[in-house]
Amino acid sequence: MLKPLEPSGVPFVALSGASKFYGSFAALKGADLALMPGQVHMLLGENGAGKSTLVSLLIGANRLDEGNRYLHGQPCPDLSPDMARAAGLNAVLQDFSLAPSLTVAENFALGREQTRFGLLSKAKMVKSALDTMQKLGITLDPDARVDTLTRAEQQLLEIARALGGKPGALILDEPTAMLSHNESERLFDAVVRLRAAGWAILYISHRMEEIRQLGDVVTILRDGRLTGHYRLADVSNDRMIAEMVGRPMESFYPKIPHRPAEDALEVVALASGSKLRDGNLTLRFGEIVGLGGLVGCGKAELARAVFGLEPITNGVVLLDGNVIKVSSPAAMLARGLIYLPQDRRGEALALNRSIGDNIVIEALAKREYARAGWLRGGRLQQLVRNLIDKLKISPADPFKPVQELSGGNQQKVVLARALSLPRRIYIFDEPTAGVDVATRLDFYLQLQDLCSGGAAILLITSDLQELIHLSHRIIVMHDGRCIATLDGPDMTEERVVSHAFSGRHEGALQ
Amino acid sequence: MSLSRSKAGGKPSLVSSFINRLLRFGALPIVLLFCIVIFELANPHFLSRTNLINVLQQSVFLMLISFGQMLVLISGGFDLSVGAVVALTSILSSTAMVMVSGWQPDQPFLAILAGFATALLTGLCAGLVNALGVSVLRVNAFIVTLATTSIFQGLTLVISQGMEVTDLPIQFVYGIGSDFVLGIPVSALFAVPALLIVYVLLHRMRFGRYVYAIGSNTKSALVAGVPINRYLMFCYAICSVITAFSGLLLTARVSSGEPLLGSEFPLDSIAAAVIGGCSLRGGEGGAIGVLLGVIFITVLANGMDLMQIGSNFQMIVLGIVLVGAVVLDRFRAGQNRK
Numbered sequence: 001m002l003k004p005l006e007p008s009g010v011p012f013v014a015l016s017g018a019s020k021f022y023g024s025f026a027a028l029k030g031a032d033l034a035l036m037p038g039q040v041h042m043l044l045g046e047n048g049a050g051k052s053t054l055v056s057l058l059i060g061a062n063r064l065d066e067g068n069r070y071l072h073g074q075p076c077p078d079l080s081p082d083m084a085r086a087a088g089l090n091a092v093l094q095d096f097s098l099a100p101s102l103t104v105a106e107n108f109a110l111g112r113e114q115t116r117f118g119l120l121s122k123a124k125m126v127k128s129a130l131d132t133m134q135k136l137g138i139t140l141d142p143d144a145r146v147d148t149l150t151r152a153e154q155q156l157l158e159i160a161r162a163l164g165g166k167p168g169a170l171i172l173d174e175p176t177a178m179l180s181h182n183e184s185e186r187l188f189d190a191v192v193r194l195r196a197a198g199w200a201i202l203y204i205s206h207r208m209e210e211i212r213q214l215g216d217v218v219t220i221l222r223d224g225r226l227t228g229h230y231r232l233a234d235v236s237n238d239r240m241i242a243e244m245v246g247r248p249m250e251s252f253y254p255k256i257p258h259r260p261a262e263d264a265l266e267v268v269a270l271a272s273g274s275k276l277r278d279g280n281l282t283l284r285f286g287e288i289v290g291l292g293g294l295v296g297c298g299k300a301e302l303a304r305a306v307f308g309l310e311p312i313t314n315g316v317v318l319l320d321g322n323v324i325k326v327s328s329p330a331a332m333l334a335r336g337l338i339y340l341p342q343d344r345r346g347e348a349l350a351l352n353r354s355i356g357d358n359i360v361i362e363a364l365a366k367r368e369y370a371r372a373g374w375l376r377g378g379r380l381q382q383l384v385r386n387l388i389d390k391l392k393i394s395p396a397d398p399f400k401p402v403q404e405l406s407g408g409n410q411q412k413v414v415l416a417r418a419l420s421l422p423r424r425i426y427i428f429d430e431p432t433a434g435v436d437v438a439t440r441l442d443f444y445l446q447l448q449d450l451c452s453g454g455a456a457i458l459l460i461t462s463d464l465q466e467l468i469h470l471s472h473r474i475i476v477m478h479d480g481r482c483i484a485t486l487d488g489p490d491m492t493e494e495r496v497v498s499h500a501f502s503g504r505h506e507g508a509l510q
Numbered sequence: 511m512s513l514s515r516s517k518a519g520g521k522p523s524l525v526s527s528f529i530n531r532l533l534r535f536g537a538l539p540i541v542l543l544f545c546i547v548i549f550e551l552a553n554p555h556f557l558s559r560t561n562l563i564n565v566l567q568q569s570v571f572l573m574l575i576s577f578g579q580m581l582v583l584i585s586g587g588f589d590l591s592v593g594a595v596v597a598l599t600s601i602l603s604s605t606a607m608v609m610v611s612g613w614q615p616d617q618p619f620l621a622i623l624a625g626f627a628t629a630l631l632t633g634l635c636a637g638l639v640n641a642l643g644v645s646v647l648r649v650n651a652f653i654v655t656l657a658t659t660s661i662f663q664g665l666t667l668v669i670s671q672g673m674e675v676t677d678l679p680i681q682f683v684y685g686i687g688s689d690f691v692l693g694i695p696v697s698a699l700f701a702v703p704a705l706l707i708v709y710v711l712l713h714r715m716r717f718g719r720y721v722y723a724i725g726s727n728t729k730s731a732l733v734a735g736v737p738i739n740r741y742l743m744f745c746y747a748i749c750s751v752i753t754a755f756s757g758l759l760l761t762a763r764v765s766s767g768e769p770l771l772g773s774e775f776p777l778d779s780i781a782a783a784v785i786g787g788c789s790l791r792g793g794e795g796g797a798i799g800v801l802l803g804v805i806f807i808t809v810l811a812n813g814m815d816l817m818q819i820g821s822n823f824q825m826i827v828l829g830i831v832l833v834g835a836v837v838l839d840r841f842r843a844g845q846n847r848k
Contacts, residue, residue: 309733330735339733347733350726352793361723361734370716417734 017067045221046436088168180295264456270315277480290471356398549813578749586792587651594662596772599757604767633754637747675767687762726793
């Protein structure tokens with residue numbers, strides 16, 4: 001069906017006509033893919049389009065129901081992940097496979113421990129971990145336990161671990177979802193170097209800039225089928241998005257009218273823990289304020305302190321001009337302020353409970369939905385139905401446990417909980433991390449709705465495009481302090497980045 | 511493809527949702543049926559009216575305690591102290607009844623009332639101590655209730671001096687312990703309202719939704735504004751109160767206050783709840799499943815009695831069944847993660 005773009009050379013690993021069925025559901029149908037040495041192959045598709053299935057077939061984590069797998073041109077129907085690793089096929093998947101109670105070096109060497117006279121050689125393992133991390137430009141303490149690392153650092157360690165394997169091929173599944181700008185840049189450098197060294201690389205991403213910057217060829221998946229395979233030089237962004245989503249997209253970011261009213265939330269000299277030193281911002285009703293900065297700059301901590309999830313050590317929070325003395329999540333929710341955490345599996349969802357249970361948990365506090373403690377089943381059901389329809393949650397089965405949903409749909413459930421009651425102030429913390437393009441667009445339209453309905457919205461995001469295009473004002477944080485406010489024509493990528501780096505990398509940016 | 515997607519997004523059919531409901535209890539109904547057939551074949555008295563009443567009578571105490579244990583398990587905790595609470599209740603309420611009937615020998619109902627009041631108060635205090643450790647002090651439930659088990663046991667032995675409390679009111683021992691109304695044991699009739707209350711709390715009221723939310727993910731419950739400490743308090747308090755109530759009924763059954771009563775309940779109640787579908791990680795399980803779990807354990811014991819299998823051997827069987835249930839629980843969780 002598809003003409004190979006590089007007729008010369010043998011692919012490192014390839015699939016032809018690959019299909020995977022779950023019951024009658026085809027997660028992947030008749031897919032062809034070939035990873036060529038010295039090439040960065042981008043894989044593009046919405047959540048649920050079959051990208052993860054395709055990767056699992058490539059590395060042998062799943063059996064092929066139809067089609068063939070080739071390793072170095074040889075048919076290889078019975079591949080296991082261990083054999084794949086031994087053959088040089090290294091994968092960094094979205095679910096972390098690190099052992100939390102082991103150290104960085106121990107995790108790095110996991111499965112390929114180096115020994116000396118039959119005993120583990122710690123020195124050797126530490127050295128090889130340090131060497132590989134240095135190539136990636138990361139500095140992690142090799143003796144630190146993995147559960148003391150941030151999510152971004154864990155992601156970097158995963159990547160380092162994959163790079164430390166036998167050279168050959170590398171599969172990266174949304175590696176930058178957790179990373180800050182400069183960490184991402186270092187990863188890009190590493191990818192470019194690997195390509196030059198002849199590695200075959202498969203790179204899954206939602207971000208157009210990354211795809212443009214790194215990719216040689218791109219394969220697009222929709223609904224389990226391959227819809228296109230192009231040299232990146234030959235294809236436009238609009239074309240790629242249209243193929244991925246199945247419909248053309250006029251403008252990606254909606255225009256959101258800016259009609260600021262009185263102050264909703266004011267934060268003055270807020271300090272909390274070691275990461276937030278001096279948080280200052282004013283948020284008015286009818287506007288979206290973006291909060292940007294590097295990972296670890298304290299932007300999440302600012303929101304968490306406001307919402308009462310972190311203790312406030314100094315400073316003041318004002319709602320509607322009134323000083324909030326004691327803030328707890330329950331008290332803030334009662335005042336109409338909601339915070340949606342970035343770690344949706346860890347903090348925002350009861351994973352083994354149903355979609356319905358997760359959506360209504362807050363509504364239960366209202367007499368409208370539970371009178372004197374008794375559930376009002378009909379109204380609750382109606383509420384759940386409406387929100388599932390409105391946000392297009394799939395599957396539209398209120399009794400489905402949320403752990404069985406895709407990441408994008410889990411995020412929609414979190415959003416549905418936020419929309420289950422009327423609120424005045426919303427704080428979104430990385431709402432689109434790991435979410436596919438169509439879901440993002442839906443989310444932007446909800447933002448538009450809320451904002452024009454007069455809500456005050458604080459949007460915390462590491463996605464620069466999103467920050468610039470959705471915000472009416474941007475506040476940039478650096479090292480726990482709010483250091484700049486940008487609005488109007490000042491809201492450019494360059495300005496945000498230069499403030500975000502200021503103090504440390506000012507010179508390097510010029 | 512578009513076909514299968516629309517199918518996945520549509521309403522599930524009635525038949526498949528019924529099958530799903532059955533599967534939630536896993537293999538339990540089938541295994542239970544299998545046991546009943548085996549026991550009936552081994553001893554035709556097994557399904558006789560007398561024996562079924564006997565099973566009902568035997569299951570009442572464990573049923574009450576398992577319902578309490580279920581609440582605590584769903585909230586993500588454990589209560590190992592249920593056995594010690596039974597013994598403490600037995601001694602304290604017997605002592606109270608003996609005292610009151612010594613003071614007012616002609617008013618046996620006053621004495622029984624005192625027994626009930628003492629039992630409920632004992633349960634409430636014990637539950638609050640457990641809850642304090644788990645919610646306010648944030649100590650692991652396993653450790654807290656292991657410690658309080660020791661405390662309650664010590665207290666029981668200090669108060670009773672290790673002796674039984676005898677001479678309970680006749681009306682208590684015969685009326686509640688072994689009488690029948692409409693052919694049903696009185697203690698079973700006493701238990702029904704308590705079980706119904708737990709059922710309604712868990713499945714018809716906000717309380718249940720909050721407890722499931724806390725057990726499934728405490729952090730997300732906090733972020734959603736659920737008052738976590740208050741509901742953990744309720745869970746442990748209700749568990750201990752219903753356990754104390756069971757302890758009082760059991761005291762009537764054995765006709766004296768005994769300091770070593772109920773040591774099998776921590777294991778049996780957790781086993782029944784887990785066999786009935788509660789997860790040791792919290793947030794899963796329900797009243798109907800636990801009901802089946804208790805019936806299973808009681809039927810197993812009763813059937814083995816009828817087959818004249820000794821109680822020592824029965825302990826071994828129960829242990830194996832429990833391990834099987836936990837493995838099944840892990841398997842279920844693995845399936846869900848997939």
